[in-house]
Amino acid sequence: MSLFMKRNKPGVVFNTQILWRLNSTVAENKDEEEFRVLDILKKKDSRQKRIVRRAEVAPDRAEKMPTDQNWGNVWPGPRSFHPSSVPLPIRQGYVPKGQVPPGKKANAELMKIPNFLHLTPPVIKRQCEAIRKFCTEWPKLLNSEEAIDKHYPVEIITSDYCHASPTIRNPMARVVTLRIKLANLDLDKHAKDKFLRLVGDRYDEKTDLVTLTADRCPLRKQNLDYVNYLLTAAYHEAWTVEEWEKEKMEDDMEYYVWDNNQSKRNLIDWYHRVSGTEQVLSDEEYRNYDISSIPHAKEYKEAVSNLFNEGESEETIEKYGGTVRKLLGLPERTV
Amino acid sequence: MNSSIFKLIQNVSAVSKSSAILSSQFHTSPALCRVVSGKYRITKKRDKPLTYEMANPPHYIAHRKTWNSWNTSSLKDGLRRPETALEDEFIRRFMNGTWHGLVCSEIIIKRQFNHIRVAAIIRRAVSPTKMYFLLGYSEELMANWLHCPVTLELQTVDSFKDVVFKYI
Numbered sequence: 341m342s343l344f345m346k347r348n349k350p351g352v353v354f355n356t357q358i359l360w361r362l363n364s365t366v367a368e369n370k371d372e373e374e375f376r377v378l379d380i381l382k383k384k385d386s387r388q389k390r391i392v393r394r395a396e397v398a399p400d401r402a403e404k405m406p407t408d409q410n411w412g413n414v415w416p417g418p419r420s421f422h423p424s425s426v427p428l429p430i431r432q433g434y435v436p437k438g439q440v441p442p443g444k445k446a447n448a449e450l451m452k453i454p455n456f457l458h459l460t461p462p463v464i465k466r467q468c469e470a471i472r473k474f475c476t477e478w479p480k481l482l483n484s485e486e487a488i489d490k491h492y493p494v495e496i497i498t499s500d501y502c503h504a505s506p507t508i509r510n511p512m513a514r515v516v517t518l519r520i521k522l523a524n525l526d527l528d529k530h531a532k533d534k535f536l537r538l539v540g541d542r543y544d545e546k547t548d549l550v551t552l553t554a555d556r557c558p559l560r561k562q563n564l565d566y567v568n569y570l571l572t573a574a575y576h577e578a579w580t581v582e583e584w585e586k587e588k589m590e591d592d593m594e595y596y597v598w599d600n601n602q603s604k605r606n607l608i609d610w611y612h613r614v615s616g617t618e619q620v621l622s623d624e625e626y627r628n629y630d631i632s633s634i635p636h637a638k639e640y641k642e643a644v645s646n647l648f649n650e651g652e653s654e655e656t657i658e659k660y661g662g663t664v665r666k667l668l669g670l671p672e673r674t675v
Numbered sequence: 676m677n678s679s680i681f682k683l684i685q686n687v688s689a690v691s692k693s694s695a696i697l698s699s700q701f702h703t704s705p706a707l708c709r710v711v712s713g714k715y716r717i718t719k720k721r722d723k724p725l726t727y728e729m730a731n732p733p734h735y736i737a738h739r740k741t742w743n744s745w746n747t748s749s750l751k752d753g754l755r756r757p758e759t760a761l762e763d764e765f766i767r768r769f770m771n772g773t774w775h776g777l778v779c780s781e782i783i784i785k786r787q788f789n790h791i792r793v794a795a796i797i798r799r800a801v802s803p804t805k806m807y808f809l810l811g812y813s814e815e816l817m818a819n820w821l822h823c824p825v826t827l828e829l830q831t832v833d834s835f836k837d838v839v840f841k842y843i
Contacts, residue, residue, distance in 0.1 A: 397799070397833075418787065420794040420828040433727055433840075434739040446837040448728060448780040451794045451830065452741045503747040504786030505755050506822045512752075 402427035412463040419458065421450040426457065493524035496567075498560060515555040516563040518571060522548050527578060530585075535578035596648035598641045599627055607637060607667075639663045717843045727840040728781050746786040759786070762821055766793060773813050777801065779838045791821060794828040796838055806831075 401424050405414070414425060423444040431441040432449045444450060482488050497517040501510035522543065527535055536543055543550050552570050554563040590600060598604055605626050611634050612618050621629070631637040643663040647656045665672065713733040715725060731739045748759035767782045770793065780796040793813075797806070810827050817825040832838060 397831075418792075420783070420785070420792060422828070422830060434731070434735075442727060442840065446779070446796055446830065446832045448726070448783065448796060448838070449740060451780075451796075451828070452743065452745075452783050454745065454785070502788070503754055504788060505748070505759075506789050508788065510754065 400424040411460055412458075412466065415457045417458050418454075421453075421455055421457075423447070423450075489521070493520055494571075495519040496564065498564075514558060514560050514563055515553065516560060516567050517554075518552045518567040520550050520571065522550055525550075525575060527575075530581065531578040535574060538574045538577060596645055598645045603644050604629070604631070604641075607631070607634065607640065611637075636663060636666045640667050715843060721842055723843050724835070724839040725841055725843055726780060726838050730840045730843075743781045744784045746784075765820075766791070766817060769817065770795060770813065773809060779832060779835050786823075789823045791817070791823050791825045792828055793817075793825060794830075797829045797831050798835060799831045799833055 405427050421444075423446075426444065428444075430444045430450065432444075432447055432453075433442040435441050442449075482491065495518070497519065499513060499515065501513055503510060522532070522535075525535070539550055539552075542552060550571075552567045554566045554570070557563045557566060593600070608621070608626060608629055608631075609618075631641065640663045643656070643660040647660050650656055661673070664670075715723065715729060717723075728740060736742060744759075744763050746759055746763075747753050748756045753759075763784050766784055770782045771778055774795070774797060777798045777800055778795050779798050783794040785792040785794070801809075806829075810829070814825050814827055
């Protein structure tokens with residue numbers, strides 16, 4: 341009713357039944373007091389006229405805005421663009437050269453694009469100030485990557501997902517990845533070998549990282565427990581020595597160990613023969629013989645091991661040849 | 676469709692066992708690669724009104740005009756693709772039917788988390804009271820159907836002529 345009264349001059353009496361009827365036909369009788377007569381033959385001159393009453397649209401809110409207002413209160417949250425609330429002369433749209441792009445009113449393109457009118461710098465500053473009290477100080481001792489690696493060797497990687505749907509749960513959020521440097525695990529030679537066999541291709545030689553990923557359980561907590569269990573189980577399993585592992589022969593070795601092989605015996609025998617101190621050694625003595633007394637023996641050991649473990653290549657062959665020359669006291673290759 | 680063709684082929688091969696008859700049953704013609712969807716023909720009098728959306732054919736999406744639906748389902752590895760597409764279509768039809776003859780633009784649907792924001796340009800042809808009613812009515816019903824809070828963000832214009840971009 342108040343809406344109606346505002347739009348009409350005071351003093352004019354209207355039929356209160358028709359408060360608001362737009363695009364409707366209203367009989368405009370000269371005498372409003374009279375009852376309307378049913379005019380079947382349309383004899384009367386006064387025809388029913390169609391009157392379109394337009395709503396008087398209030399002026400834009402943007403025009404009344406003071407220049408020193410708090411914009412965060414005008415546009416508090418994410419919202420589609422509305423031309424009446426934004427006091428900016430914006431235009432958007434592609435037009436041929438020489439024409440003016442469509443203005444901000446009745447411009448669907450402006451309504452489509454996401455805007456950041458609710459995230460102006462002062463608003464962001466205010467929000468940051470508001471949540472500052474929930475922040476805690478970063479521990480002073482954890483000031484570098486090395487310190488973090490040292491105190492927290494186990495790295496747990498999970499992902500949170502933002503997406504639009506009636507539910508906020510994303511099944512991909514359950515995946516948990518555990519990373520740890522192999523050097524951080526307390527393993528001896530046998531245990532390390534066994535551990536690497538257990539983890540298989542989850543170990544990356546370049547970065548020395550063991551990566552365990554679990555996505556078999558429906559919840560993140562369960563997967564986290566599972567990767568922890570996997571690491572624990574693999575570690576303890578690596579330390580156990582089974583009875584049958586003692587039966588491992590030289591043929592079963594998966595890589596070339598110079599200390600166990602004929603090459604070392606030949607080198608020691610040759611050295612003794614050359615230096616004139618020939619002696620008979622047992623297998624155990626051969627294995628534990630300290631080769632640092634023989635000049636260039638360390639390089640020779642490396643060269644032979646590389647040749648067997650990495651395979652024949654130009655580099656390994658050349659290195660092998662060079663060390664043998666040094667060992668035998670021959671001059672360097674000149675070609 | 677495919678299975679029926681397959682059966683047909685099976686039957687034919689069972690009866691005739693020759694490919695000559697089979698090939699004679701298919702009439703093929705070269706495909707007419709003329710794209711007509713989303714494009715409007717020029718009238719003789721050049722008096723057909725087009726909005727900005729209609730004036731730019733679909734291949735200008737992301738160049739001259741943007742998408743009408745904004746959601747994460749259409750991204751790579753997005754969830755609920757069919758559901759989102761179907762819901763968007765439903766929202767468009769519901770809006771066009773509820774605000775019958777009043778919608779002057781495409782229905783723009785933006786989804787953020789579980790919040791659906793529906794934007795449109797509406798003609799001021801009904802009283803504000805009716806508009807407020809329709810607003811609440813649409814929001815309430817769609818929120819119930821889609822299980823999400825729905826917000827209508829409407830802009831009003833005087834008549835359809837306000838959104839006309841050009842005449843062809």
